[in-house]
Structures are given as C-alpha cells and as structure tokens.
Amino acid sequence: MAEVQTYPLLDRIQSPADVKRFSTAELGRLAAEIRHLLVHTVAQTGGHLAPSLGTVELTLALYSVYDFPTDKLVWDVGHQAYTHKILTGRRERFQTLRQKGGITGFPNRFESEYDAFGVGHASTAISAALGMAVARDLAGRHNQVIAVLGDGALTGGLAFEGLNNAGDLHKDITVILNDNGRSIDENVGALSEYLSCIRVAPQYNRAKHDVHAFLSGSRLGSKVLKTASRIKEGVRAALVPGDIFEEFGFRYIGPIDGHNIALMQEIFQQVRHMHGPVLVHVHTQKGRGYAPAEADPGRFHGIGKFDPETGKSAPKSGPASYTSVFSQALIDSARTLPNLVGITAAMPSGTGLKAFGQAYPERFFDVGIAEEHAVTVAAGMATDGLHPVVALYSTFAQRAYDQLLHDVCLQQLPVTLCLDRAGLVGEDGPTHHGVFDLAYLRMMPHMTVFVPKDEEELRHMLYTAVQMDSPTAIRYPRGAGLGVALTPDLHTLPVGKAEVLQEGGDIALLAVGTMVDKAQQAAQMLQARGHRCTVVNMRFVKPLDTALLRELAGSCRLLVTLEENALMGGFGSAVTEALADMALTVPVMRLGIPDTFIEQGKRDELLALCGLQPGQIAERLLAYLDKEKEA
Numbered sequence: 001m002a003e004v005q006t007y008p009l010l011d012r013i014q015s016p017a018d019v020k021r022f023s024t025a026e027l028g029r030l031a032a033e034i035r036h037l038l039v040h041t042v043a044q045t046g047g048h049l050a051p052s053l054g055t056v057e058l059t060l061a062l063y064s065v066y067d068f069p070t071d072k073l074v075w076d077v078g079h080q081a082y083t084h085k086i087l088t089g090r091r092e093r094f095q096t097l098r099q100k101g102g103i104t105g106f107p108n109r110f111e112s113e114y115d116a117f118g119v120g121h122a123s124t125a126i127s128a129a130l131g132m133a134v135a136r137d138l139a140g141r142h143n144q145v146i147a148v149l150g151d152g153a154l155t156g157g158l159a160f161e162g163l164n165n166a167g168d169l170h171k172d173i174t175v176i177l178n179d180n181g182r183s184i185d186e187n188v189g190a191l192s193e194y195l196s197c198i199r200v201a202p203q204y205n206r207a208k209h210d211v212h213a214f215l216s217g218s219r220l221g222s223k224v225l226k227t228a229s230r231i232k233e234g235v236r237a238a239l240v241p242g243d244i245f246e247e248f249g250f251r252y253i254g255p256i257d258g259h260n261i262a263l264m265q266e267i268f269q270q271v272r273h274m275h276g277p278v279l280v281h282v283h284t285q286k287g288r289g290y291a292p293a294e295a296d297p298g299r300f301h302g303i304g305k306f307d308p309e310t311g312k313s314a315p316k317s318g319p320a321s322y323t324s325v326f327s328q329a330l331i332d333s334a335r336t337l338p339n340l341v342g343i344t345a346a347m348p349s350g351t352g353l354k355a356f357g358q359a360y361p362e363r364f365f366d367v368g369i370a371e372e373h374a375v376t377v378a379a380g381m382a383t384d385g386l387h388p389v390v391a392l393y394s395t396f397a398q399r400a401y402d403q404l405l406h407d408v409c410l411q412q413l414p415v416t417l418c419l420d421r422a423g424l425v426g427e428d429g430p431t432h433h434g435v436f437d438l439a440y441l442r443m444m445p446h447m448t449v450f451v452p453k454d455e456e457e458l459r460h461m462l463y464t465a466v467q468m469d470s471p472t473a474i475r476y477p478r479g480a481g482l483g484v485a486l487t488p489d490l491h492t493l494p495v496g497k498a499e500v501l502q503e504g505g506d507i508a509l510l511a512v513g514t515m516v517d518k519a520q521q522a523a524q525m526l527q528a529r530g531h532r533c534t535v536v537n538m539r540f541v542k543p544l545d546t547a548l549l550r551e552l553a554g555s556c557r558l559l560v561t562l563e564e565n566a567l568m569g570g571f572g573s574a575v576t577e578a579l580a581d582m583a584l585t586v587p588v589m590r591l592g593i594p595d596t597f598i599e600q601g602k603r604d605e606l607l608a609l610c611g612l613q614p615g616q617i618a619e620r621l622l623a624y625l626d627k628e629k630e631a
Helices: 016-021 024-045 049-053 056-065 082-090 125-139 151-155 157-169 190-200 203-216 222-226 228-239 261-271 291-295 322-336 353-359 371-382 394-409 437-442 455-465 515-528 546-555 571-581 603-609 614-630
Strands: 072-075 145-150 173-179 251-257 277-283 340-344 364-366 387-393 416-420 448-450 472-475 499-502 507-511 533-537 540-542 558-566 588-593
Touching: 016 056, 016 082, 024 049, 024 056, 024 082, 024 261, 049 291, 056 082, 056 145, 056 173, 056 261, 072 125, 125 145, 125 157, 125 173, 145 151, 151 157, 151 173, 157 173, 251 261, 261 277, 322 340, 322 353, 322 416, 322 455, 340 353, 340 371, 353 364, 371 387, 371 394, 387 394, 394 416, 394 437, 416 455, 437 448, 437 472, 437 540, 437 558, 437 571, 448 455, 455 472, 499 515, 507 515, 515 533, 515 558, 515 614, 533 546, 540 571, 546 558, 546 571, 558 571, 558 614, 571 588, 588 614
Parallel strands: 072 145, 145 173, 173 277, 251 277, 340 364, 340 387, 387 416, 416 472, 448 472, 507 533, 507 558, 558 588
Antiparallel strands: 448 540, 499 533
C-alpha cells in the first residue's frame, strides 16, 4: 500500500496571513512541501509546472512581508502562480486544477479575492498594477501594489508601455522581475542579453551603493556631490551596458537570489517603505527542486500527465499532430520556394517552427513575446520579395489585430498567418480558447481564410497560401489529426471552392475545420433514422463558394452551418450574409460556440457543453424536423 504523503507545515496554513508566523527555516521546509504537492498534483492534472516550481520561495517571501489582499499582487500570465493559489484557500481543491468545474490554471478574479487581476496573456502586469496604484491614490488609500512578471514578458511591448507610463506618473508601485532566462523556450533578443550581463555583473549595485556612501560622507562637500551623477554614470557604464530600468524612472534593486527567502524578506521590507516605482530583479531557476524539470524546463513549462517519480510522460500513440504536419509541410514548401521565411513569437516548439529553424536557420525568426511586432516585421519583409509565414497560437494572434488589418491587409501584402490551437483548446480555458479568429479575420479586406478539415488538407492549404500574392490565414486545432493518409506531394487547391463529401437529401450540413468530421458522423446517425443529408466541407470562410450556396439554397429546405468558433460574426454569419446578399431565402441553423466565454475542461467535454458532438447535432436536427412536421 502506497504511503500517504503528509504536509505538516502546509496543514498549519488556514489563511495566507499564517505564512508570517513561520521562521525562515520553516519557510524553507514549507517550500519543499509545496514543491512535492505541485509535482504530484500536476502529474495527474497536467499544467504549467516548471514556472511555478521556480517561484515557490518568491511567493512565500511575498506573503511573509505583504498584507494581501489589502495589498495587491498582480501576476503576469499567471503560470507562475500555483503556490499563490495553494496559499490562498485553494489547496483542498488543488487536485481539480484545470479540470471542468475545478480551479483555473491562471489567476481569476471570479475565483478568489487574492487574484487581483485575471491573466493568461503575457506582459499585462505592469499596466494593470499601475492602474490599481492610480485608483488607490485617488481613493486616498495606502496599500502596496506589486506586479510579478517573468523576463520573457519584457519582450512584449505592452510591458514597456507600462514601464514608460509608471516612470512618468511616479506612483508607488513595485515590479518584481522574475528572471529565469526563459519564456517557454529560451529567451531571445537584446533584452535577454542585457539581463544576462546584469546577472553576471552584480558588482554594479554594490559599487553604486559604495560610491553614494563615499560621496555622502566626503569632506569635499557640495562640489563632489554635484558631480555624483556623472561619476555614477561612469561606474555604471564601466560595469554593465546601461541601466535601462533607472532610465525609465524606476529605482533598480538586484539581481538577488530568488530562492533565498531571508534575503528577499529583507529587500521587500525595505522596498515597501520606498516611494515611487521600484523594480526588484530576482534571479530564479525554472523547474527548481524537481530534477526532470530542471533538466528540461521547456517540456515541463506546460505538460500533460506524467510519472512524478521519473518525469516521463506516457508514450503518445495515434495520428500525428496538426502542428507536426504543418511543420513538415512548411519545410517541404521551403525547398521549392526560396523566398519563404518563418516567424514566431517565442513559441518555436509550440508552433512547430523549431524544426523549420533547424532546417533553414537563416530563414527563421523568433521575435519574443511580441505578436504585434511579428506581424509588422513580416509585412516589412513582404514589401521586398519575401513571403513570411507567421505562426502563432490563435489566442495570441488577437493581440496583433491592428497590425494584420493596417500593415498587412491594407497594403495587400503576401503574409500567411498560421493559427495553431484554433477552437477549444481544453484545460487552459477561456484565456486560451482560439474561438474568435474566424470572426475578426473574415472582415478584413483582401484576406483569404482557409480552414482544413484534416491534417492532409492542411498541407495543401499551406502550399496554396504561400504561393498567393495576398494576405492569407489558415487556422487549425490543437492535438492529433484524424489519422488520414498523407500524400507524398503537395498541390494547390482552387481558392474559394468547397468540397461536397456526400450528396443527396434536402438538408445540407455546411461545415468547416474540425466540424467536418462531426458533420459526417451526424449525417450517418441521421441516415440511420431515415434522413439523408448533403455534407459539404466548405474549406474557405472567405471567399465563400457562393455558387454552391446558391445551388443548395434552391434544393434544400434547411442549411446547417457548423464551426468550432464563436457564432457571433463567424462562419455561420458569413453564410447568412451571403444568402441575404443574393436575396435567397432558406432556413439556416447555425451551430458553434455561443456568446459566452467557455470554461476549462477536456475538449470533448467542452464540445458537448456547446452542443457540438455528433449525437447532439443529430438530435437537434431531428427536433427541428419533428417541429416542422407539427407545423
């Protein structure tokens, strides 16, 4: 019989304030208990393990000094915040992490008063915290506001917009830079190199303190003190390549060891009495305390179920993923298209571009967590003969809406946007579901929107898109494909032409993407009940196959649209608008994601929640037919 794990120190925490009663030595032992709980829980639920392992001591130090929730703690992204959740009354439900009806994988204002701001996308913490500081001051309150962000988040422009405004307003705000040298994969860019220089040159801060103390006590008096700033600049320039945070108006402290609780407590006690914006640079290790995660922090950044003793995940079987099929198709296309380049925003592994970068290193660009920049730099490349493929998760591409519209579509530039994780993504929940892209993409002039029914069609859609001299977008789901056979060669598809998969019957199921397979299954169920349907893989949301729509409107008594996207403005809306423009009157039933944010859970659970499983589709159509008979 397996030994039951006990957590004697965690059991003593009835409220976050109890952390203040622990000695430094006890906090160290508490950190070990929390890490054990993290590893063994995430091994069963999946989740963002390595980031939260790296912030255990940091979180304990914060809770031992500050008074939350009176003081406000804002986490950037939030995958660092599992310890925060455990300390704030959610330990008993921690095993429900990321499960349907359970606690979320990110801070959520509707879940706890200690979650000061809901997050899921990077680089928002400084701006949100500054907003809280402004509201505090206008109300005459005196609480502290702390933002914790990873160094990867600093590659996003919004973080710098927040830094710029915070330095200008000079509000009392503390930014804790959790620097572990990584986003998901290793960080890239000049800022990452800058932070590395600071980490290896901590003598700068000691020298700055020593110079200030020397000048303050000097008998030379005011003349020397007047030259202090120039001497300070000289010392700084000699030891590190510029102090960017102080130039933004922040008082910079660090780097300090983010696993030394006593040191962080001392620093935070001092910082809470400082006025104006302060940035505390904390150096941590991603995956700390769990050897498999320390050795491979990228894999354990976001991981499914695994064996906590070995760190090994269950071997995956079954069809190749859409991501891997896309990756190989891009490499295959690049062999014959020398102007093809790949761009991603800190997600080379997740988007499948890592393999492309290994095959064509000079044609691969990781721009950091900077989706807006990714799209506009692609537009710049496209003006001079290149065809960029920008691979993003659907949820993150939302951040580059203006750049797509203004910099790509307005100028009719040949940029291909490849949206991974489109549709319902499962346990990451509403911050990560990619269910809005069809709505915002199809309204952009000059944009062509491809939606493959399976992994084989994805290959040919990509090959078609990268040879077009106009903006294109392809969206495809997370996870495994359908297991269809892949042909050896790539070919182009006729743009704007649908594929009729099953003819006959006066009910037409018009589906895109993942819903094509669901429509075929529903049609089989309906046929068993005596109702034959026409099934169409529409392939394109823009342009639509209006000739086929006209034909079906004349021969069918009901058109049913199916999409794994928000119904508001999505594929179904496109079909009804096209019918109206052609002055065609035919009943249309739209099936898709309702006008709400869908919770977390397994994808099949969420599809059922939205009524998009084959049996539900069939039952809804049977109910319509029964009602039609009664009429």
